[in-house]
Amino acid sequence: MTDISLETEGLGRHFGALTAVNGVDFKLAAGARHALIGPNGAGKTTFVNLLTGVLTPTRGRVLLAGRDITARAQAERVKLGIARTFQINRLFRGLSVLENVCISVAERVGAATSMFYPAGRRVDVIDESMDLLDTLKLGDAARHCVSELPYGRQRLVELAIAIGLRPRVLLLDEPAAGVPSAETHIILDAIERLPEQIAVLIIEHDMDVVFRFAKRVTVMVGGAVFAEGTPREIEANPHVREVYLGQAALSAAHG
Amino acid sequence: MFATHSPFAVGWGAGSLVIENIDFAGILLGGLSAGTVLFIVSVGLSITMGLMGFVNLAHGAFAMFGGYVIVLAMNRAHVGFAAALALGFLAAAALGAVLERLLYRRLYRAGELDQVLFTIGLIFIFIAATVIVVGPESQLLTLPQSLRGQLDLGFTHYRTYSVFLIVVGFLIVAGIWLAIERTRIGAQIRATVDNRRMAESLGINVDRLFTITFAFGSGMAAIGGGLGAEFLGLDPQYALKYLVYFLIVVSVGGLGSVVGVYCAALLLGVLDFVLKLYVPKGGTMFIYVLTILLLLWRPQGLFGRKET
Amino acid sequence: MSVALAPAGAAAAAARLAHPAARTLIRRHHLRWWEALPWAAAIGFYFAFPAYLAFGTELLITVLFALSLDLALGYAGIITLGHAAFFGAGAYAVGLLAFHGIWTEPITSLALAALVAAAIGFASGLVLLRTRGLTLLMLTICTMALLQEAANMAHDYTGGFDGLPNLPIAPVFGVFAFNPLYDNTQYLYALAVLLVSFLFVRTLVYSPFGQSLTGIRENLLRMHAVGAPVRWRLTVCYTISAALAGVAGGLWAQTNAYVNLSALDLDRAATVLIILILGGYGRLYGAFVGAVVYLALEHFLARVYPTAWQLGLGLLLVLIALFAHNGILGIGAMLWRRYGRGRAEA
Ligand SMILES: Nc1ncnc2c1ncn2[C@@H]1O[C@H](COP(=O)(O)OP(=O)(O)OP(=O)(O)O)[C@@H](O)[C@H]1O
Ligand SMILES: [Mg+2]
Numbered sequence: 001m002t003d004i005s006l007e008t009e010g011l012g013r014h015f016g017a018l019t020a021v022n023g024v025d026f027k028l029a030a031g032a033r034h035a036l037i038g039p040n041g042a043g044k045t046t047f048v049n050l051l052t053g054v055l056t057p058t059r060g061r062v063l064l065a066g067r068d069i070t071a072r073a074q075a076e077r078v079k080l081g082i083a084r085t086f087q088i089n090r091l092f093r094g095l096s097v098l099e100n101v102c103i104s105v106a107e108r109v110g111a112a113t114s115m116f117y118p119a120g121r122r123v124d125v126i127d128e129s130m131d132l133l134d135t136l137k138l139g140d141a142a143r144h145c146v147s148e149l150p151y152g153r154q155r156l157v158e159l160a161i162a163i164g165l166r167p168r169v170l171l172l173d174e175p176a177a178g179v180p181s182a183e184t185h186i187i188l189d190a191i192e193r194l195p196e197q198i199a200v201l202i203i204e205h206d207m208d209v210v211f212r213f214a215k216r217v218t219v220m221v222g223g224a225v226f227a228e229g230t231p232r233e234i235e236a237n238p239h240v241r242e243v244y245l246g247q248a249a250l251s252a253a254h255g
Numbered sequence: 256m257f258a259t260h261s262p263f264a265v266g267w268g269a270g271s272l273v274i275e276n277i278d279f280a281g282i283l284l285g286g287l288s289a290g291t292v293l294f295i296v297s298v299g300l301s302i303t304m305g306l307m308g309f310v311n312l313a314h315g316a317f318a319m320f321g322g323y324v325i326v327l328a329m330n331r332a333h334v335g336f337a338a339a340l341a342l343g344f345l346a347a348a349a350l351g352a353v354l355e356r357l358l359y360r361r362l363y364r365a366g367e368l369d370q371v372l373f374t375i376g377l378i379f380i381f382i383a384a385t386v387i388v389v390g391p392e393s394q395l396l397t398l399p400q401s402l403r404g405q406l407d408l409g410f411t412h413y414r415t416y417s418v419f420l421i422v423v424g425f426l427i428v429a430g431i432w433l434a435i436e437r438t439r440i441g442a443q444i445r446a447t448v449d450n451r452r453m454a455e456s457l458g459i460n461v462d463r464l465f466t467i468t469f470a471f472g473s474g475m476a477a478i479g480g481g482l483g484a485e486f487l488g489l490d491p492q493y494a495l496k497y498l499v500y501f502l503i504v505v506s507v508g509g510l511g512s513v514v515g516v517y518c519a520a521l522l523l524g525v526l527d528f529v530l531k532l533y534v535p536k537g538g539t540m541f542i543y544v545l546t547i548l549l550l551l552w553r554p555q556g557l558f559g560r561k562e563t
Numbered sequence: 564m565s566v567a568l569a570p571a572g573a574a575a576a577a578a579r580l581a582h583p584a585a586r587t588l589i590r591r592h593h594l595r596w597w598e599a600l601p602w603a604a605a606i607g608f609y610f611a612f613p614a615y616l617a618f619g620t621e622l623l624i625t626v627l628f629a630l631s632l633d634l635a636l637g638y639a640g641i642i643t644l645g646h647a648a649f650f651g652a653g654a655y656a657v658g659l660l661a662f663h664g665i666w667t668e669p670i671t672s673l674a675l676a677a678l679v680a681a682a683i684g685f686a687s688g689l690v691l692l693r694t695r696g697l698t699l700l701m702l703t704i705c706t707m708a709l710l711q712e713a714a715n716m717a718h719d720y721t722g723g724f725d726g727l728p729n730l731p732i733a734p735v736f737g738v739f740a741f742n743p744l745y746d747n748t749q750y751l752y753a754l755a756v757l758l759v760s761f762l763f764v765r766t767l768v769y770s771p772f773g774q775s776l777t778g779i780r781e782n783l784l785r786m787h788a789v790g791a792p793v794r795w796r797l798t799v800c801y802t803i804s805a806a807l808a809g810v811a812g813g814l815w816a817q818t819n820a821y822v823n824l825s826a827l828d829l830d831r832a833a834t835v836l837i838i839l840i841l842g843g844y845g846r847l848y849g850a851f852v853g854a855v856v857y858l859a860l861e862h863f864l865a866r867v868y869p870t871a872w873q874l875g876l877g878l879l880l881v882l883i884a885l886f887a888h889n890g891i892l893g894i895g896a897m898l899w900r901r902y903g904r905g906r907a908e909a
Contacts, residue, residue, distance in 0.1 A: 304697065308696075310696070310697055310700065358885065361885055362884065362885070365884070365888075366888075367642050367697075367700075368636070368642055368840065368844075369884040369885075369888060370884070371642070371644070371700070371836075372836075372837070372840055372880050372883060372884040373880065373881055373884035373885065375833060375837065375877075375880055376876070376877045376879070376880025376881035376882075376883075376884065377877065377881060378877070379873050379874070379876055379877030380874060380877035380878060380881070381877075382873060382877075383870050383871075383873040383874035384874070386870045386873075387870060387874070499704060499708065499829070502697075502700075502701055502704070503701065503705070505697075506697055506698060506701045510697070536716060537712060537715070537716040539712055540713065540716065543705045543706075543708050543709040543712065544709060546701070546705050547705050547706065547709070550694065550698050550701060550702055550705075551690055551691075551693075551694075551702070554693070554694045554698045555698075556698075
C-alpha cells in the first residue's frame with residue numbers, strides 16, 4: 001500500500017439537493033500519470049476541491065500516503081505535498097510573472113514569515129523562480145505584469161506557481177483549457193517533462209491528450225466513478241464511448 | 256468632513272413620538288413603525304447589492320433626495336401627500352436610472368474600495384448640492400389631516416400615522432415579495448442573483464435588469480425618506496446620519512433577501528425603541544454587539560444564501 | 564534546483580539573477596534619492612513656518628495614521644472603515660494613564676498605546692478577518708462604534724462626551740516639555756516617531772512577509788493554494804497596523820493634551836481612508852501625499868467655503884474612483900511611465 005500516494009474512500013459532497021461528488025473510491029499511485037475525464041458537470045473540479053481542501057466533504061475520507069488528511073486545511077495539505085492548478089486562472093494579477101512564482105517558492109522554502117530583511121536578499125528564491133520560468137520558456141516574459149500576457153502564457157504561469165511548490169502530488173484541472181490550439185503543445189510539453197516521481201492527476205477533455213499522456217484513466221459521470229482502466233480499456237469500453245466519447249466526438253464534429 | 260455629530264449618537268425612533276401610554280403594545284407599535292421606515296429605505300439597497308454585488312453607501316442619498324422632493328412639493332407647491340410620494344418616487348427613480356447608466360455601471364467590476372470611495376464621493380456631492388439648492392436647515396413634513404391624531408385599535412390607542420406606516424410597510428413587502436416570486440422580471444432577478452453568468456447565457460438582459468432594479472430601489476428609498484421625514488427629520492446630513500443603520504439592516508437581513516431586510520428592520524426598530532426607553536445610556540451598544548455576533552455567526556446575514 | 568531541472572551551475576545562476584526582472588526584485592528595497600524629500604520638507608517646514616507647527620504636527624500624525632491603514636488596506640487588501648478604533652484605543656490609553664496620574668512619560672506611554680491597540684487589533688482581527696466584503700466592512704464599523712459607545716458609557720473614567728482635558732504629559736527624555744503655545748517640541752517629537760514608524764513599515768513591506776501580504780491582496784484564493792496560512796497572516800498584519808494606528812492616536816492625545824470621543828468617530832475612519840486613497844494606496848508615500856493635499860485644502864478652503872469644499876471633495880472622490888484608481892501617486896507613476904522613462908529609453 002505504500003506506493004499509493006493519494007486515496008479517497010467514499011468521498012462525497014452535495015450542494016443542497018445536488019450531489020456533485022457521490023461516494024468516490026479513488027487511488028492515485030506514486031508517480032502516476034492519471035487522467036480524470038467526464039462530461040461537463042460530472043464533478044471533476046469538485047473532486048479536486050475536496051482533495052485539496054477547498055471544500056469540505058459531506059462524507060468519506062481523503063488519505064495521503066495512508067494518513068487521513070480529511071480535516072486538514074488547504075495550506076497544510078500543500079505543505080504535505082499536494083499542489084494544484086485551477087480550471088480558470090488564479091494568478092496574482094497585478095504582479096510580474098517572476099513575482100508570481102516567487103510568492104509560491106518563498107512560501108515553500110518558508111521565507112514568507114520573515115519580516116525584517118528585504119525579500120530581494122533571498123536570491124535563492126529569485127534564482128529558483130527564474131530557473132523555473134526558463135524551463136517553461138517564460139524567461140523572456142519574467143518582468144511583464146502577468147495580466148498583460150496572452151492567455152496561453154498565463155496558463156503556463158498558473159502551472160509554474162504549482163510546480164514551484166515542488167509537490168509530490170500535482171492536480172491539474174484542465175491545464176490547456178482556453179488556450180489556442182496552436183499553443184497547447186507548449187503546456188503539454190511542460191507537463192510531460194515533469195519529474196517522474198511526482199504523481200500527476202490531469203483533468204482533460206481532449207482525448208488525444210489523455211491517450212498520449214495518461215497511463216491510467218478514470219471516468220467520472222454524475223459525481224461517481226463510472227469506469228477506470230488503462231487508456232486502451234477505456235477506449236474500448238462501449239459504455240464509456242456512449243456517455244463520453246460519443247459526446248466528445250459529437251462536439252468535435254460540430255466545433 | 257462628515258457630520259459633526261456621529262451617526263451613532265443619533266436617536267432612532269424617539270423624536271417627536273408621543274410616549275404617553277408606554278404599554279407593551281405601544282412600544283411594539285412605535286418600534287414597528289420606525290422599523291418599517293428603515294425597511295422601505297433599505298429594501299432597494301438590499302436588492303441592488305444582492306444583484307450587482309455593489310457596495311452602495313450612497314443609497315441614503317437617494318432617500319434624502321426623494322424625501323426633499325416630497326416635502327418640498329407638499330410645503331411649497333401644496334401637492335397632496337399621495338401625489339407627492341409618487342412624485343418623489345419618480346424623481347428618485349429617474350435620477351437613479353441616470354446615475355446607474357452613466358456612473359455606477361462602470362464600477363460593477365471594480366474593487367470594493369473604488370465602490371466605497373465613489374459612493375462616499377456621491378454622498379458629499381448630494382449633501383453639498385442640497386445645501387446649495389435648498390439650504391442647510393431641516394425640513395418639516397406636515398401630515399395630511401386624515402393621518403394625524405390617534406386611532407382606536409380596540410386593545411390600545413395609537414398614533415394613526417404609525418399604524419398607517421406599519422400597514423403600508425406590510426403591503427410593500429408583500430407586493431415586492433409577490434413581484435419577485437411571481438413575475439417574469441422577478442424570476443430574472445432571482446436567476447441573476449443566483450448566478451449572473453448563467454442568467455446572461457439564458458438570454459436575460461442583465462444590463463437592463465440592473466437599471467430597472469436600481470431605479471426601483473432608489474424610488475423606494477425616496478418613499479422611505481418622505482414617509483420617515485416626520486420623525487427622522489430631513490436635513491442635508493440625512494444620507495450620512497443613518498447610513499450605519501441602513502447597512503446594519505441590509506447585512507443582517509442578508510443581501511438580496513426582501514423578507515430578510517423586513518425582519519431585520521423591524522427587529523432593529525423595536526429593539527432600538529425598547530433600548531431607548533429602558534436603557535437610555537449605552538442601549539445602542541447592545542445593537543452593535545448583537546450585529547457583530549449575528550454577522551460572525553452568519554456572515555451572509557439571517558436570510559442570505561450561504562456563499563461557498 | 565526546481566524539480567524539473569538539471570543541476571544549475573553558478574554561471575547560469577548569475578545569468579538568471581542578472582535578468583532585468585530579477586534585478587528589479589533584488590533592488591526593489593534600495594533607498595532612492597527622492598525618499599529624502601519628505602523628511603527634508605518636514606525639517607524645512609519647521610524653520611520656515613514656525614507659526615504653523617500645530618498644523619504641521621497634526622499633519623505628521625495624520626501621515627502616521629494613514630500609513631498604518633496603508634499596511635492593512637494597501638498591502639494586505641483588508642478593506643476597513645473602522646480603523647479609528649485603534650487610533651482611539653491608543654489615544655484613550657495615553658489619556659487615561661495621564662489623566663489619572665498613573666503614567667505620564669511620553670515614550671513609554673506610546674509603547675503602551677501601541678500594545679493596547681495591538682491587543683484590540685489582534686482580538687478583533689482573529690474573529691473578523693474570516694469575513695470579507697460588506698460583512699467585513701460592517702464588522703469593522705460596528706467594532707469601532709462599540710468602542711465609542713463604551714468610552715461614552717464609562718463616563719467616570721473617560722469623561723464621556725467631554726473627554727479628558729489638560730492631560731499632564733511629562734517632558735520628552737525628562738527635558739523637552741510640551742508647550743501648549745509653541746509647538747516646537749510636539750512637532751519634532753511627532754516627526755521622530757513618524758520617522759521610526761516609517762522605517763519599520765518600509766522594512767516590513769519589502770520583506771518576504773510583506774510580499775506575501777501583497778499576494779493575499781492580489782489573489783486570496785490562490786494564496787491558500789500555495790500553502791500560506793492566510794488568516795493568520797492577515798491577523799498579524801492587522802495587529803501591526805492597529806499598533807501603529809494606536810501610536811498615532813497616542814501622539815494625538817499627547818500633543819493636544821486631550822482626548823475625546825472624536826478619536827473613535829466614523830468620521831475619522833472615513834477621512835483617513837479618503838486621505839490614503841487620494842494619495843495612492845499600497846505605495847508607502849501615498850499616506851504623505853494624501854495627508855498633505857487633504858489637510859492643506861481642508862485648512863485653507865474648508866474654513867472659508869465649507870460647502871464648496873465638500874462638493875469639490877465629492878467630485879474628486881468620484882473622479883478618482885472612476886479614472887485614477889491609484890490616487891495622486893498613481894497618476895504620477897503613470898505619467899512617469901508614459902513620458903519620463905519613455906523618453907529616457909528612446
Ligand atoms: N460551489 C458550488 N455550489 C453549488 N453547486 C456547485 C458548486 N460547485 C459545483 N457545483 C455543481 O456541481 C456539479 C459539478 O460541478 P464541477 O465543477 O465539479 O464539474 P466538472 O466536472 O468540473 O465540470 P466541467 O467539465 O464543466 O469543469 C455541477 O452541477 C455544478 O453546478
Ligand atoms: Mg471543472
